[in-house]
Amino acid sequence: MTAPRLRALPPIDRGIVPGVERIAVLRASALGDFIFALPALDALRAAYPSAEIVLLARDWHRDFLAGRRSPVDRVIPLSRGSFPGDSPTPAGGRRAFATIAAEGFDLALQLHGGGRHSNPVVAGLGARVTAGSRSPDAAPLDRTIAYEFFQHEVLRGLEVVSLVGATPVGLLPILASRPADRAEARAQLDDLVDLEGPAPIAVLHPGASDERRQWPPERFAAVGDRLADAGAVVAVTGMAAEADVVRGVAGRMTKPAADLAGRLNLGALAGLLERASVVVSNDTGPLHLAAALGRPTVGIFWCGNVISAGPLARDANRVAIGWRLECPVCGVDCMKGVCAHRASFVADVRVDEVADPALELLHA
DSSP states (O other), X not given: OOOOOOOOOOOOOOOOOTTOOEEEEEOOSOHHHHHHHHHHHHHHHHHSXXXXXXXXXXXXXXXXXXXXXXXXXXXXXXXXXXXXXXXXXXXXXXXXXXXXXXXXXXXXXXXXXXXXXXXXXXHTTOXXXXXXXXXXXXXXXXXXXXXXXXSOHHHHHHHHHHTTTOOOSOSSOOOOOOHHHHHHHHHHHTTSSOTTSSSOEEEEXXXXXXXXXXXXXXXXXXXXXXXXXXTOEEEEEEOGGGHHHHHHHHTTOSXXXXXXXXXXXXXXXXXXXXXXXXXXXXXXHHHHHHHHTTOOEEEEEEHHHHHHHSOSOOSSEEEEEEOXXXXXXXXXXXXXXXXXXXXXXXXXXXXXXXXXXXXXXXXX
C-alpha cells in the first residue's frame, strides 16, 4: 500500500524583526483573556527589550494597568462600537484606527482570536510586519498560524509571538500587585472583610458571563459553609448585575458571609484576591486574576473550556470538571451544534469535588 502524500505547509518566517521601535498588540477583550496573554507579552518584551509595547484594548485595561508593573508600556483604548465586527462600524471608528496607524508601528500583532474581524484592523495599521492567528474565513497577515479552538489561550499567544522571534520566558500568567489595589480594597469593603485580620479569607465567585459555566448557588453555599467551619472568613464577590447570584449564595449559607456584589472595582477586587487564602470560582475572569496574583484557586470548568482556559499548573490551582456534552434542556450535542438554552453544563459537579481541594488549599 502506498502511503498517502501529505501536503507540505509553507515555511513560516519566525525571525526577529530588526529595527523595531514600536509594537502594537491587539487584545481588546475581557479580563481572563488579558491574563492569558501575559506570557506572550512577557516573551515579546524579552525579545524586544527597547521597543515600546502598545496594547490596543479597552478603557479598563488602561485603568487597571496604571501604576502596575507589566510588559505593556501604554494602552490605547478602543471605544465600543468602533471595533470591526460591531454592526455597523461607524465612521468615527475608522477615523480612530487611522489615527492609531499614524503612530507608525514596526510590528502589529493580533492576539484577539481567529482574525475574521481583527486581522483587517491589524493589517490596516501599516506596520512593517504583521502577525497573528488566522481562521479559514480571516484575511491573511504577513506571518500567521492556524486558529484552532481547542488550544490553550496561553499557548496560542506564545505561538503567535514566536512568529516574530519571541521565545517563552515563562508559561504561567503572572500579574504584579500594586499598593493601590490594597488601598482600594480597604476603602471599598467598609469593614465587611478585615484584610489585616488573622483569619484566612476564602473568596467565592459564583457568576460568569455565560450561564452555562455557572455552578449552582446552593453548591457554592455548601462549600462556603465548609470553609467557614474551617475558620475562614467567607466573601462572595460579583458585579452589580450578578447581585441575585451573589445573594443566592450568601443567603443560603448557614454561616456569615460578606455579600460584595457591586461593591468592588477591578483594582479593589485584585486587592481582596491578593489577600485570599483560597478562591473558589467558575471559569471566569476573577478566577484567572487570582491565579495570576499567585493565590490558590479551585475552578469549576466545563470539559471543553478546561482545554483552552484551565490552569497550566495544578499544585495550587485545582479544577473540578463538568463532563456534560449535551444541552440539559434539548439534548443537542454542543460539540456538533448550538441551541438557545443557557442551562448549566457544570451542574453535575459534586460539592466534595470542590470543597475537598478548597479545604486542602486553605489549610496549606
